[in-house]
Amino acid sequence: MVMLCFVLDLRCLSPPLLRDLKQSLLQIANFHAISSSASNGNRSKLKPLLDRIGLCYVFKNRITCADELKVAYSPRGNFNLRDFHHAVSSLPTDAFTPEFNNSMALCGGDMKLSGVLNDKVLYSWGSQDKDITRKVVLISSCIVENLDSVTRKALMDAADKCVSVEFVFLEQNSSHLADIPGNINSFLKKIGDLENCLFQHCIPDGRAFFRLVKQWSQELKDDMEEPLQARFIFKINLVGSSNQILCNMSTPFNQIIDEFLPCQTCRCHGIPFENSNKKETNTNSSCPVTGNDLGTLNVIENSVKIGESIILYLPSFQCFQGIQQVSSPIDFNVIERTNLQSLNEGVIFGSSFTVTPAYHESDIEKSELNCKLFQVLSGLLNSLDQGLVCSSNFNIETARKTSFLCYYILLPSEKGVMLLRRLAGSEEILPVPDVPFIHMKVAKDIESSVQASLFKMEVSDYDPFHHERGFHQKLNLLVKESLQFGAIPLRSKDVATVLNSSYQDSTAEVPPSVQSTDEEMIEGNISLLDSEVGDKTSELIAEEWEQLIVSEDPKICSPSCYSKPKLDLLVLSAPQTSRQLDEKTSRILERLEVPKQLKRKTSSPVTSSSIHVDTCALNKKPLVPFGPVHSMDQGITSSQPIKPNFQRIRRKK
Numbered sequence: 001m002v003m004l005c006f007v008l009d010l011r012c013l014s015p016p017l018l019r020d021l022k023q024s025l026l027q028i029a030n031f032h033a034i035s036s037s038a039s040n041g042n043r044s045k046l047k048p049l050l051d052r053i054g055l056c057y058v059f060k061n062r063i064t065c066a067d068e069l070k071v072a073y074s075p076r077g078n079f080n081l082r083d084f085h086h087a088v089s090s091l092p093t094d095a096f097t098p099e100f101n102n103s104m105a106l107c108g109g110d111m112k113l114s115g116v117l118n119d120k121v122l123y124s125w126g127s128q129d130k131d132i133t134r135k136v137v138l139i140s141s142c143i144v145e146n147l148d149s150v151t152r153k154a155l156m157d158a159a160d161k162c163v164s165v166e167f168v169f170l171e172q173n174s175s176h177l178a179d180i181p182g183n184i185n186s187f188l189k190k191i192g193d194l195e196n197c198l199f200q201h202c203i204p205d206g207r208a209f210f211r212l213v214k215q216w217s218q219e220l221k222d223d224m225e226e227p228l229q230a231r232f233i234f235k236i237n238l239v240g241s242s243n244q245i246l247c248n249m250s251t252p253f254n255q256i257i258d259e260f261l262p263c264q265t266c267r268c269h270g271i272p273f274e275n276s277n278k279k280e281t282n283t284n285s286s287c288p289v290t291g292n293d294l295g296t297l298n299v300i301e302n303s304v305k306i307g308e309s310i311i312l313y314l315p316s317f318q319c320f321q322g323i324q325q326v327s328s329p330i331d332f333n334v335i336e337r338t339n340l341q342s343l344n345e346g347v348i349f350g351s352s353f354t355v356t357p358a359y360h361e362s363d364i365e366k367s368e369l370n371c372k373l374f375q376v377l378s379g380l381l382n383s384l385d386q387g388l389v390c391s392s393n394f395n396i397e398t399a400r401k402t403s404f405l406c407y408y409i410l411l412p413s414e415k416g417v418m419l420l421r422r423l424a425g426s427e428e429i430l431p432v433p434d435v436p437f438i439h440m441k442v443a444k445d446i447e448s449s450v451q452a453s454l455f456k457m458e459v460s461d462y463d464p465f466h467h468e469r470g471f472h473q474k475l476n477l478l479v480k481e482s483l484q485f486g487a488i489p490l491r492s493k494d495v496a497t498v499l500n501s502s503y504q505d506s507t508a509e510v511p512p513s514v515q516s517t518d519e520e521m522i523e524g525n526i527s528l529l530d531s532e533v534g535d536k537t538s539e540l541i542a543e544e545w546e547q548l549i550v551s552e553d554p555k556i557c558s559p560s561c562y563s564k565p566k567l568d569l570l571v572l573s574a575p576q577t578s579r580q581l582d583e584k585t586s587r588i589l590e591r592l593e594v595p596k597q598l599k600r601k602t603s604s605p606v607t608s609s610s611i612h613v614d615t616c617a618l619n620k621k622p623l624v625p626f627g628p629v630h631s632m633d634q635g636i637t638s639s640q641p642i643k644p645n646f647q648r649i650r651r652k653k
Contacts, residue, residue, distance in 0.1 A: 001050075001052070001131060001132050001133065002052065002132070002133045002134075002135055002219045002220060003052040003053075003054070003075065003125060003126050003132055003133070003134050003135070004052065004053055004054065004135055004137060004216060004219065004220065005054035005055075005056065005116065005121075005122055005125070005134070005135070005136045005137065006025065006053070006054065006055050006056070006137050006139065007056045007057065007058065007111070007112075007113075007116055007136060007137065007138045007139070008021065008055075008056070008057040008058070008091070008139050008140075009057075009058050009111065009138070009139065009140035009141070009142070010057050010058060010059045010091070010092065010095035010096065011058065011059060011060055011067070011095060011096070011097055011098065011099075012096070012098050012140055012141040012142045013096065013139075013140070013141055013170075014096055014141070014172060015093055015096060017141065017170060017172065017204055018091070018093065018096075020204065020209055021139065021170075021204075021209070022088050022089070022091065023209075024209045024212060024213050025055070025088050026085060026088055027213050027217075028053065028213055028216050028217055028220070029053060029081060029084045029085065029088075030081075031213075031217040031220070032049075032052070032053060032079065032217065032220050033049070033079070033081045033306050033307050033309075033310045034256065034257060034306060034307035034310075035049075035217075035220065035221050035307070048078040048309060049078060049079045049307075049309035049310065050075075050078065050079065050126075051075035051076065051077055051078055051079040051080070052075055052079070052126065052132075052220055053073070053075055053079070053084065053220070054071075054073060054074055054075050054121075054122070054125060055071075055072040055073040055084070055087055055088065056069060056070065056071050056072060056116060056121070057069075057070055057072060057091060057092075057095075058070075058110075058111065058112050059092060059095040060095070060097050067110050067112060068112075069112040069115040069116065071121060072087040072088075072090070072091065073087035073088075074121075074125060075125050075126060076125060079309075079310070081306065081310050081312070082312065098142075110148070110151075111138060111140070111144055111151070113136070113138070113151050113154055113155065113165070114150045114151055114153075114154040116136055117136065117154040117155070117157065117158045117163065117165075118154075122134055122136065122163070123161070133162065133164075134161075134162075134163045134164075135163070135164045135165075135166065135219070136158075136163065136164070136165045136166070137166045137168060137216070138165065138166065138167050138168065139168045139170065140167075140168070140169065140170070141169070141170050141171070141172050142169075143169060143183045143184065143186075143187050144167075144187060145183075147190050147191075155191075155194050155196070155197060156194065158196060159194060159195060159196040162196075163196065164196045164197070164198065165196060165197050165198070166197075166198040166199075166200065167187075167191075167197070167198065167199045167200070168200045168202070168212070169184070169199070169200065169201045169202075170202065170203075170204040170208075171201065171202070171203050171204070172204070184199075184201060187199070200212075210426065214429070227248035227249060227250045228248070228249045228250070229246065229247070229248055229249070230246075230247050230248075230249050231244050231245070231246050231247075232244060232245045232247065234453070235457075236453050236456055236457075237453065238449065238450050238453050239446055239449045239450060239453075240449075252344075252346030252347060252424075252429075253346070253347055253349055253424040253428045253429055254428050254429075255349070255424075255428055256404075256427050256428055257307070258395050258398065258400070258402040258403070258404060258406075259400075259402055259403055259404075260304050260305065260306055260403070261304070261305045262302075262303065262304055262305075263303050263304070263305045263311070264285070264299055264300065264301050264303060265299075265300045265303045265311055265313075266285070266287045266288065266289075266294055266298065266299065266300070267294075267297075267298045267299065267300050268287055268289075268290070268294075268298065269287065269288070269289045270300075270311055270313075271287075271288045271289060271311075272288075272303065272305060272311060273285055273288065285299055300313055302314040302315065330392065330394045330396075331392060331394075332390040332391070332392045332408060332410075332420075333390060333391050333392065334388050334389070334390050334410075335388075335389045335390060335391055336388075336389050337381075337384075337386045337387070337388060337389070338386060338387055338388075338389050338409070339385065339386055340385050340386060340387055340411070341385060343387070343409070347423055347424040347428075347429060348409060348421045348422070348423060348424075349421075349422055349424065350396070350397050350421060350422035351396075351397060351422075352419045352420070352421055353396060353419065353420040353421075354417055354418075354419060355410065355417065355418040355419065355420050356374075356417050356418075357370050357371045357373075357374035357375075358370065359371075375416060377412075378412045378413070378416055378417070378418055379412075379416075381410075381412035381418075382412040382413065382414060386412075387409050387410055387411050387412065388409070388410040389407065389408075389409060389410075389423070390407070390408045390409070390410060390420075391405045391406070391407055391408070392405070392406055392408065393405065393406070394406065396408075396420070396422070397422065404425075405425070406422065406425075407422070407423040407424075407425055408420055408421065408422055408423055409421050409423050
């Protein structure tokens with residue numbers, strides 16, 4: 001976290017130069033006002049923005065003819081954009097009183113650095129922050145000739161407190177008679193032993209101020225992070241055993257907001273209401289801090305939210321409209337042509353939109369002419385390797401109309417279609433990172449080795465069809481692995497629906513009071529299902545025994561877990577001695593009628609525990625029902641066989 005204190009030497013800053021410098025200071029404050037939108041994690045709450053910009057100026061008192069220092073804006077709390085703008089606008093414009101020496105060069109007087117580097121001004125600002133770094137930026141159009149002992153001691157004390165001082169020299173047209181290089185070298189020798197002092201020399205044009213604004217705005221940002229590192233690995237070695245290059249990646253632009261949103265705030269704390277709408281009168285609002293109900297007079301309706309932390313109050317007659325959607329067609333104003341070779345692709349961002357000629361449904365001639373114009377324009381731009389720079393009040397990514405201009409580049413292609421991409425404006429461009437090794441001398445052997453390795457790589461035109469990312473392969477593999485788990489289990493509601501449809505008669509007997517919830521209904525249906533399955537299982541066993549009794553080749557309707565050949569094998573594997581039945585049993589079997597064919601087929605599954613075949617009993621005893629058998633003399637009154645009882649007989653010890 002850095003705190004900047006700007007000190008302006010108004011004695012030597014001409015009115016045109018001061019006017020441009022004021023605009024630069026306002027831009028720095030504007031960037032600082034919206035910088036919190038990217039760093040705040042919780043955007044639903046208004047987080048205060050710390051004030052880290054100070055403003056002082058040095059002027060000559062016309063009455064006493066003495067150099068004085070004034071503090072125009074001191075950062076002691078939350079940042080107030082309105083007060084800072086007021087302080088910059090109130091800077092005196094009649095303080096330009098330059099002094100010239102014999103060579104008609106500007107003379108540098110006392111810069112009053114000792115009045116800034118003390119506990120009353122700089123060191124008292126932001127004292128509650130322990131990790132804050134302070135920096136003084138002295139802007140002047142003259143070079144200090146001599147550093148007195150007081151100023152030098154203040155600079156040495158500032159170095160002990162990790163406070164840096166940056167001298168910015170803005171060269172003016174009136175200083176062409178002076179020995180500028182000599183004066184600069186002389187000043188650098190005076191501050192050469194001070195590690196906390198920096199020096200910048202620039203010609204005050206638009207690009208110089210733009211570079212300074214971006215530099216100081218970057219220092220004020222809280223979310224300054226280390227650049228993302230990347231490693232490019234080659235299939236072959238470039239030099240020796242090295243096959244990779246380590247790089248830093250950073251974003252070349254800083255996208256700003258497209259609109260300032262109107263909001264409603266409470267008059268007591270100035271905090272906006274959540275989901276407030278300007279068009280609706282919020283008469284029953286409550287204070288976001290205290291929660292007290294507010295009346296109409298306690299609500300400020302004409303407020304504008306700047307970023308996430310700054311609120312501006314507008315006059316009641318000010319009509320501020322929010323973001324509006326526009327209807328088709330969208331207007332793009334063509335500004336100029338630009339050479340694609342000279343275009344820095346780092347300022348191109350956003351999605352690509354394919355541009356093709358449109359057809360008029362009602363007029364065929366206009367459609368043909370429109371297509372011919374599009375074809376000729378695309379062909380000419382492609383042959384010239386140029387594109388068209390356009391401007392519009394429409395943001396193609398958010399599909400909304402904006403209050404600020406958006407710039408686009410129309411790119412041609414060999415296929416006849418064109419692409420539309422977003423361009424960064426002057427407020428969005430960030431300074432290019434310093435690369436000190438760009439112009440380093442490279443040995444001939446390294447250059448030859450890299451060139452030979454590069455030429456070994458395959459060269460071809462890029463075709464997206466030949467570069468699969470593996471989406472379908474990965475998704476197909478996931479689905480294949482998921483299918484190994486079998487069918488998808490039914491949800492509770494689906495199970496209840498199936499049970500109700502299958503066992504509607506059973507559920508009809510259950511009183512409504514029992515079926516209070518879905519879970520109770522499912523449990524009741526499952527219990528009914530188990531009881532019904534148990535009854536059908538007992539009937540199956542009895543029927544199989546009846547067939548075993550009356551038929552030599554029984555047709556067993558056994559469950560799926562018992563195969564038919566195994567049961568037949570058990571019956572046929574009995575010894576021949578067991579088939580020689582006694583006389584009474586033979587007579588009983590002769591008079592028994594063959595049971596009727598089974599008309600009902602069961603589909604209920606029977607577990608292995610539902611039927612049990614005792615092989616020992618089959619070998620020792622004939623397949624006859626247990627219980628008392630009536631003699632032939634008494635006669636049998638029933639034509640149906642007696643159902644066996646499967647209770648095991650306990651052996652007597």
